[in-house]
Amino acid sequence: xxxxVIIVAGGSGQRMGAQMPKQFLLLAGMPxxxxxxxxxxxxxxxxxxxxxxxxxHISTWxxxxxxxxxxxxxxVTAGGGTRxxxxxxxxxxxxxxxxxxxxxxxxxxVSPALIARCFETALKHGAAVPVIPLSNSLRMLEAGGxxxxxxxxxxxxxxxxIFRARWLKNAYRAxxxxxxxxxxxxxxxxxxxxxxxxxxxxxxxxxxxxDLKIAELLVPGFCS
Amino acid sequence: xxxxVIIVAGGSGQRMGAQMPKQFLLLAGMPxxxxxxxxxxxxxxxxxxxxxxxxxHISTWxxxxxxxxxxxxxxVTAGGGTRxxxxxxxxxxxxxxxxxxxxxxxxxxVSPALIARCFETALKHGAAVPVIPLSNSLRMLEAGGxxxxxxxxxxxxxxxxIFRARWLKNAYRAxxxxxxxxxxxxxxxxxxxxxxxxxxxxxxxxxxxxDLKIAELLVPGFCS
Numbered sequence: 001x002x003x004x005v006i007i008v009a010g011g012s013g014q015r016m017g018a019q020m021p022k023q024f025l026l027l028a029g030m031p032x033x034x035x036x037x038x039x040x041x042x043x044x045x046x047x048x049x050x051x052x053x054x055x056x057h058i059s060t061w062x063x064x065x066x067x068x069x070x071x072x073x074x075x076v077t078a079g080g081g082t083r084x085x086x087x088x089x090x091x092x093x094x095x096x097x098x099x100x101x102x103x104x105x106x107x108x109x110v111s112p113a114l115i116a117r118c119f120e121t122a123l124k125h126g127a128a129v130p131v132i133p134l135s136n137s138l139r140m141l142e143a144g145g146x147x148x149x150x151x152x153x154x155x156x157x158x159x160x161x162i163f164r165a166r167w168l169k170n171a172y173r174a175x176x177x178x179x180x181x182x183x184x185x186x187x188x189x190x191x192x193x194x195x196x197x198x199x200x201x202x203x204x205x206x207x208x209x210x211d212l213k214i215a216e217l218l219v220p221g222f223c224s
Numbered sequence: 225x226x227x228x229v230i231i232v233a234g235g236s237g238q239r240m241g242a243q244m245p246k247q248f249l250l251l252a253g254m255p256x257x258x259x260x261x262x263x264x265x266x267x268x269x270x271x272x273x274x275x276x277x278x279x280x281h282i283s284t285w286x287x288x289x290x291x292x293x294x295x296x297x298x299x300v301t302a303g304g305g306t307r308x309x310x311x312x313x314x315x316x317x318x319x320x321x322x323x324x325x326x327x328x329x330x331x332x333x334v335s336p337a338l339i340a341r342c343f344e345t346a347l348k349h350g351a352a353v354p355v356i357p358l359s360n361s362l363r364m365l366e367a368g369g370x371x372x373x374x375x376x377x378x379x380x381x382x383x384x385x386i387f388r389a390r391w392l393k394n395a396y397r398a399x400x401x402x403x404x405x406x407x408x409x410x411x412x413x414x415x416x417x418x419x420x421x422x423x424x425x426x427x428x429x430x431x432x433x434x435d436l437k438i439a440e441l442l443v444p445g446f447c448s
Contacts, residue, residue: 150402
C-alpha cells in the first residue's frame with residue numbers, strides 16, 4: 001500500500017496584509033509550509049511529498065529551504081491559476097501510488113495522529129476528510145435574506161483529505177466548477193462517497209494575521 | 225430611545241474541564257464575564273445591564289465582584305434550565321426599554337465598535353446579528369451520509385444580537401423548540417426578519433481551554 005501527499009501552497013497571501021505569501025511566514029522561527037511538510041514526514045518518513053507552489057514563488061522557496069537548512073525530501077510542482085489546477089498538475093507527479101492525501105500548506109499544526117486517523121478512515125471507505133463541529137450558530141444566505149439553520153446538521157471540513165488514488169485522479173478529469181471548494185467536493189461530484197474522520201480544533205488554517213498569532217500559541221514540539 | 229442588554233452566562237463549563245464555569249475563568253486577571261460587561265459599559269455607561277446567571281452561581285459571582293472590586297452597576301437574574309429560559313426570565317427584568325441586545329457572557333472580546341454596528345443595523349431593520357464568513361469548507365450531515373455545501377451561502381453568527389424590545393418579547397412568548405439555537409432563531413420563528421451586521425473574528429466564544437489562551441492573546445486594553 002503506497003501513500004503520498006500533495007501539499008497545496010498556492011496562495012499569494014493578499015488577505016494577510018504581508019508581502020510574503022502566508023505559507024512562507026515564520027511560525028516559531030520556521031516558514032508555515034515547512035511545519036506542514038514536517039508533520040507528514042513525522043507521520044511517515046518514507047511517504048513521497050509533493051509541494052504545489054505558484055511558479056513565481058519557487059525560487060523564494062528554494063532560498064528559504066537553504067536558509068533554514070530544510071532537508072526533508074520533497075518534490076516541488078508549479079501550481080496552476082486555481083487550487084483545482086494546482087492539484088491536477090501535482091497529480092502528474094504521483095504516478096504510482098494507492099492513496100493520496102491533499103493538505104493545505106497553510107495548516108501547519110496538523111498532527112501525525114490526525115493524519116493517521118484520516119488514513120485509517122480512508123482505507124476503510126475510499127475517501128475521508130477530517131471534520132469538527134461548529135461552535136457558533138449558522139445562518140444560510142439567500143436572495144433577499146437569510147435564515148437560521150441547525151448547526152448540528154453541519155460540520156467544518158479541514159485537511160488532509162485522503163482518497164484512493166484512482167478516485168482522486170478520475171475525479172480531477174472533470175472541468176473545474178464553482179462548487180469545487182475542496183478536494184472532497186471534486187471527488188464527490190464524480191460520484192464517490194466521502195467518509196468523515198475526527199478533525200482537531202488545533203488544525204487551524206492560517207488566513208489572517210491573527211491566525212499566525214494563534215498558531216504561535218498552539219505550535220507543538222517536533223513530531224508531537 | 226432606551227437600549228438595554230441581557231448578558232447570558234448560564235453555562236456550567238463542563239467542556240472546559242475546569243471546576244469554575246467558563247464565564248468565571250480569569251482572562252488577563254479578570255473573570256471572562258466581567259470583560260463582557262465592561263465592554264457594554266464602555267459602549268454606553270448609561271445602558272441597563274442584566275446578567276442572567278445559574279442560581280447556583282450567583283453567590284460565587286457576588287464574591288468575585290467583591291474580590292475584583294467590580295463596580296459596574298448591573299442587575300443579576302437567576303437563569304433557567306436552558307438558554308431560552310434564561311433569556312425569557314431576564315426579559316422580565318427589563319420592563320421599559322425599546323431595544324434589547326442579548327450577548328453571550330463567554331464572548332469577552334466584543335468591542336464597543338461592534339456593539340455600535342449591531343445597534344445601527346438593528347435600528348434600521350428591527351433585528352440584527354453580527355456575522356463573519358466561514359474560513360473553512362462546510363459539509364451538511366444527513367441520514368446515511370453527508371455532502372459538500374457552498375460555504376459562500378452561509379455565515380457564522382455571533383452576539384450581541386439586537387432586537388426591537390417588542391419583537392423579542394413577542395417571540396419569547398412561544399414555547400421553546402430545538403431549532404432555537406440563538407435569539408435570532410427565536411425572533412425569526414415569530415415571523416420577523418433578521419438583518420446582518422459585520423461581526424469580528426476577534427469576538428470569539430470561550431468554549432474550550434484553548435479559546436481562553438487565544439483570548440489572552442487578543443484581549444485589548446480597556447474600552448479599545
